Amino acid sequence: MSAHVLSNVVVGLLFVLGIATGVFVRRNRLWREALFELWRRRRVSILVIGVYVLVALLDSIAWVGGGDVEGVAAHEARSVIDRIFEGTREASYSAPLAATSFYGKEPLKAPSRHLLGTDILGRDVFHRTLKGARVALLIGGVTSAIAIPLALLLGVSAGYFGGRLDDVVFFVMSTLASMPGLLLLIALILALGKGTWQICLALGVTSWVGLCRVTRGEAFKLRELDYVQAARALGVSELRIVWRHVLPNLMHLVIITFVLMFSGLVLSEAILAYLGIGLDGSWGQMIDQARDELSRDPVIWWNITAAGTALFALLLAVNFVGDALRDILDPRTLREDL
Amino acid sequence: MLAYMLRRLAYGGLVVLGVLFFLFVLFFAVATPDDIARRALGEKARPEVLEQWKANHGYDRPLWPWQSFDDNLLFDHYRRMLTFDFGNSDADDVPISRRLREGAGASLSLTIPIFVLGGVLGVLLSLFVAFFRETYIDSMGVFLAVLAMSVSILLYIVGAQYLIAKLLRWFPISGFDPDPAVILRFLALPVLVGIVSGVGGDLRFYRTVFVEESSRDYVRTARAKGAGELRVMVAHVLRNGLIPILTRVVVAIPFLFTGSLLLESFFGIPGLGSLTVDAINGNDFATLRVMVFIGALAFVVGQVLTDLSYSLADPRVRLE
Numbered sequence: 001m002s003a004h005v006l007s008n009v010v011v012g013l014l015f016v017l018g019i020a021t022g023v024f025v026r027r028n029r030l031w032r033e034a035l036f037e038l039w040r041r042r043r044v045s046i047l048v049i050g051v052y053v054l055v056a057l058l059d060s061i062a063w064v065g066g067g068d069v070e071g072v073a074a075h076e077a078r079s080v081i082d083r084i085f086e087g088t089r090e091a092s093y094s095a096p097l098a099a100t101s102f103y104g105k106e107p108l109k110a111p112s113r114h115l116l117g118t119d120i121l122g123r124d125v126f127h128r129t130l131k132g133a134r135v136a137l138l139i140g141g142v143t144s145a146i147a148i149p150l151a152l153l154l155g156v157s158a159g160y161f162g163g164r165l166d167d168v169v170f171f172v173m174s175t176l177a178s179m180p181g182l183l184l185l186i187a188l189i190l191a192l193g194k195g196t197w198q199i200c201l202a203l204g205v206t207s208w209v210g211l212c213r214v215t216r217g218e219a220f221k222l223r224e225l226d227y228v229q230a231a232r233a234l235g236v237s238e239l240r241i242v243w244r245h246v247l248p249n250l251m252h253l254v255i256i257t258f259v260l261m262f263s264g265l266v267l268s269e270a271i272l273a274y275l276g277i278g279l280d281g282s283w284g285q286m287i288d289q290a291r292d293e294l295s296r297d298p299v300i301w302w303n304i305t306a307a308g309t310a311l312f313a314l315l316l317a318v319n320f321v322g323d324a325l326r327d328i329l330d331p332r333t334l335r336e337d338l
Numbered sequence: 339m340l341a342y343m344l345r346r347l348a349y350g351g352l353v354v355l356g357v358l359f360f361l362f363v364l365f366f367a368v369a370t371p372d373d374i375a376r377r378a379l380g381e382k383a384r385p386e387v388l389e390q391w392k393a394n395h396g397y398d399r400p401l402w403p404w405q406s407f408d409d410n411l412l413f414d415h416y417r418r419m420l421t422f423d424f425g426n427s428d429a430d431d432v433p434i435s436r437r438l439r440e441g442a443g444a445s446l447s448l449t450i451p452i453f454v455l456g457g458v459l460g461v462l463l464s465l466f467v468a469f470f471r472e473t474y475i476d477s478m479g480v481f482l483a484v485l486a487m488s489v490s491i492l493l494y495i496v497g498a499q500y501l502i503a504k505l506l507r508w509f510p511i512s513g514f515d516p517d518p519a520v521i522l523r524f525l526a527l528p529v530l531v532g533i534v535s536g537v538g539g540d541l542r543f544y545r546t547v548f549v550e551e552s553s554r555d556y557v558r559t560a561r562a563k564g565a566g567e568l569r570v571m572v573a574h575v576l577r578n579g580l581i582p583i584l585t586r587v588v589v590a591i592p593f594l595f596t597g598s599l600l601l602e603s604f605f606g607i608p609g610l611g612s613l614t615v616d617a618i619n620g621n622d623f624a625t626l627r628v629m630v631f632i633g634a635l636a637f638v639v640g641q642v643l644t645d646l647s648y649s650l651a652d653p654r655v656r657l658e
Contacts, residue, residue, distance in 0.1 A: 171352070171353070171356060172356075174349075174353050174356075175353050175356035175357055175360060176360075178353055178354075178357060178634045178637045178638050178641070179357060179360075179630055179633060179634045179637075180593050180596055180630070180633035180634070180637070182599060183596065183614065183626075183629055183630045183633055184630060186614075186618055186626070187361070187364055187365070187626055187627075187630050188364065190369070190618065190621070190623070190626065191364040191365060191368045191369040192368065192369075263487070263488065267490055267491070270490040270491075270492050271490075271491065271492070271599070271600060273492075274492055274600065275599075275615065275618050275619075276618075276619065277618070284490070284492065287490065287492050287493065287496070288492065291492070291496045294496065294500050294504075295504070304493075304496065308489075308490070308493045311490055311493075312488050312489055312490075312493075315487075315488035315489075316484065316485065316488040319484045319487060319488055320484060323484065
């Protein structure tokens with residue numbers, strides 16, 4: 001299956017998942033109230049994140065063909081975002097809203113001028129910045145899809161069942177936690193090789209430990225609670241207890257940790273981009289490519305400003321939502337950890 | 339007591355062995371010696387050249403004990419790492435231990451000022467913010483902390499180099515000279531960037547600790563007996579809040595030795611962080627292995643020492 005087909009299928013799945021979550025939240029009074037409270041406190045941040053998600057989704061819906069575009073191979077799939085900016089490529093740099101390009105002095109092709117200028121290859125900077133949203137959300141999403149199930153499986157089974165299994169999980173956690181995080185991440189990527197999946201796998205391996213520690217501790221506490229004891233006395237099977245009584249009572253911790261982890265993942269990717277092992281098209285890569293442009297004359301400031309601002313605004317919104325979520329969903333447990 | 343100490347020590351040793359096994363799997367089994375040789379010599383290298391390179395770097399033996407018990411890379415890896423016989427770099431055959439000795443001083447001269455000044459600044463700021471808790475000064479402080487946490491360190495570095503070094507010309511853009519007369523000129527900017535990029539997270543964490551402490555009963559008692567608000571903050575809240583803060587700070591000490599990758603490489607400081615960045619760019623797996631091992635070893639030793647000193651100071655710890 002080619003990459004763009006997979007991407008389209010994922011968009012469809014996310015859509016279904018979104019509707020299912022919406023139905024669940026509508027029916028569940030506690031989650032509904034929590035989310036309403038979150039919306040009341042963090043309206044702007046949620047709207048900002050919504051815009052990023054929308055852009056990322058639009059950039060994930062891609063198909064082949066539709067018009068003959070200069071510089072694009074016939075079999076290459078282009079997303080909705082790509083199609084909006086089609087045919088706006090210039091010869092080289094042009095400043096934001098300028099009427100001519102840097103070198104040729106010929107008038108620009110774009111009928112409406114380049115809002116954020118163009119880069120050294122004449123590509124529209126606004127276009128590239130928008131495309132970075134998909135990469136950033138991909139990093140957070142795929143990594144979480146790897147790390148959260150792993151952390152839940154190991155953390156809950158270690159905390160709930162204890163014994164030998166707990167010893168093994170705890171040993172693996174201490175081993176991974178004792179290596180410096182960034183070095184471990186780099187070592188993993190160099191050993192696994194470059195690429196989206198490898199980077200997300202490496203980020204997953206380095207980030208599941210934190211969540212695992214939290215879920216292990218919480219499962220350990222939940223095991224002793226009256227309703228779990230009652231279920232056990234009634235003869236409910238252990239697996240069913242975990243599924244019905246332990247996991248639902250951990251979900252809020254998972255959500256908070258996910259949101260608070262997200263900004264760390266995106267920031268790590270920016271560092272990886274500087275080391276030359278990041279993802280193609282990420283804001284980190286844009287910043288890395290643009291840092292030498294500040295010493296050109298005239299100064300090319302719009303590349304680094306656009307990528308930096310896009311990264312900053314997303315992380316700021318996510319951090320604010322994460323803080324509010326922690327206050328709303330969990331008044332105590334995570335205070336000391338995160 | 340002695341039993342607890344021995345158990346803790348043994349567990350630390352076990353974790354070090356675990357780290358070494360993880361590194362072996364990563365750098366010998368996942369990235370095989372063939373991969374490492376091909377990365378060093380290029381995809382088009384002829385097979386005999388690859389074999390020769392592997393023989394020169396000691397990679398031409400079986401990996402696992404069950405292939406050859408007397409002469410295998412797994413045992414060799416353990417023996418060499420545990421005796422600190424790190425061998426030569428994969429990239430240019432310089433002894434790695436010499437590189438480590440040369441780089442450690444430069445790294446520490448950068449990381450220790452960041453650690454000390456950043457820690458003091460973080461505690462003072464958070465104490466100030468917690469003093470004005472639930473006022474607009476408090477919410478402004480938290481807002482600024484989150485703001486500072488949302489900026490990539492790349493932007494901090496590039497911004498500081500552009501504004502302070504290039505436009506204002508206060509400090510050199512990059513460079514290093516260990517001569518004490520001029521070292522400050524070169525270290526000022528990277529230390530500043532290091533402090534600013536870390537203070538947001540510290541401030542948010544320490545503030546939570548202090549705000550939580552100041553709602554405890556002993557604080558009310560202190561007020562009731564007539565202690566002033568400032569005295570309550572410094573003599574009572576700060577002293578009790580130092581316990582969780584010290585736990586967080588002590589964990590960071592071992593990693594001072596591994597330096598800072600980005601700050602050192604951007605500001606041209608020839609420390610262990612730069613060494614690591616060069617190893618990454620040059621596919622020098624031997625150096626990278628050693629750096630991860632040194633970091634983990636320092637961390638485990640630090641943890642064991644912390645736990646042992648806790649067990650001496652606090653009898654409750656031993657019961658757990």
